[in-house]
Amino acid sequence: MSRLENKVAIITGAGSGMGREEAILFAKEGAKVVATDINENTINTVVDEIKSNGGEAIAIKHNVASKDEWKNVYKQTIDTFKKLDILINNAGITQPMSMDDLTEEQWDNIMDINLKGTFLGIQLALPHFRDNAGGSVVNISSIAGLTGSSGAGAYTASKGGIRMFTKSLAADYGKENIRVNTVHPGYIVTPMSKDYMESNEYKGWFLSQTPLNKLGQPEEVAEAVLFLASDAASHITGVDLPVDGGVTAI
Numbered sequence: 001m002s003r004l005e006n007k008v009a010i011i012t013g014a015g016s017g018m019g020r021e022e023a024i025l026f027a028k029e030g031a032k033v034v035a036t037d038i039n040e041n042t043i044n045t046v047v048d049e050i051k052s053n054g055g056e057a058i059a060i061k062h063n064v065a066s067k068d069e070w071k072n073v074y075k076q077t078i079d080t081f082k083k084l085d086i087l088i089n090n091a092g093i094t095q096p097m098s099m100d101d102l103t104e105e106q107w108d109n110i111m112d113i114n115l116k117g118t119f120l121g122i123q124l125a126l127p128h129f130r131d132n133a134g135g136s137v138v139n140i141s142s143i144a145g146l147t148g149s150s151g152a153g154a155y156t157a158s159k160g161g162i163r164m165f166t167k168s169l170a171a172d173y174g175k176e177n178i179r180v181n182t183v184h185p186g187y188i189v190t191p192m193s194k195d196y197m198e199s200n201e202y203k204g205w206f207l208s209q210t211p212l213n214k215l216g217q218p219e220e221v222a223e224a225v226l227f228l229a230s231d232a233a234s235h236i237t238g239v240d241l242p243v244d245g246g247v248t249a250i
Helices: 017-028 040-052 067-081 104-131 153-176 203-208 218-229
Strands: 008-011 032-037 056-061 086-089 135-140 178-185 240-243
Touching: 008 017, 008 067, 017 032, 017 040, 017 056, 017 086, 017 218, 032 040, 032 067, 040 056, 056 067, 067 104, 086 104, 086 218, 104 135, 104 153, 104 178, 135 153, 135 218, 153 178, 178 218, 218 240
Parallel strands: 008 032, 008 086, 032 056, 086 135, 135 178, 178 240
Antiparallel strands: none
């Protein structure tokens, strides 16, 4: 039996990178996937790929910082698939910049997408999880949320906030069979980061910080997210799971 047979999963930021691989893997494992992203073209492509491989999925254009758009996501999810089992808060942005240069508007934008978007998604999911006698949330943070990150104070603050928000929610809602966990990717090669991470200038440094001596792939993050979302992790809540090749071990 597939690991997510008959589960319904919302995955934000599903148009590319880690979110894309999560959506494709979840569908392969039997989930009915609601793929959302600010980029309508990319999520349509992902959903077309899922359907061409025999999976079930719908695509919804979605700004996670908008409460009204979250309400629309849940309405379409319930109208189409009748329930909600899993929420993956994957959408996020980064903007490396020193505190000297960071503007108030840039700070607000990072917090709106990364932290407020996670808050809205979970708050509005709670009634649907209760209707379903439980649910599983996986929030995507970063190793920056565990150790800090030079030159990216706003991003680090948002990801650290996600980490502690997760723990609070796990404590509050475990009694309702609602599990909330966090995955912390390390140096992962995505379409957005590929040129930077694999450049001659920086690749050696990334590898020198990683005990496994390799850069991570989005598929490896997706497998960790799948585990925490699935019933295989039924007694796990409030945890931090780094997928970082050992970066945070040293």
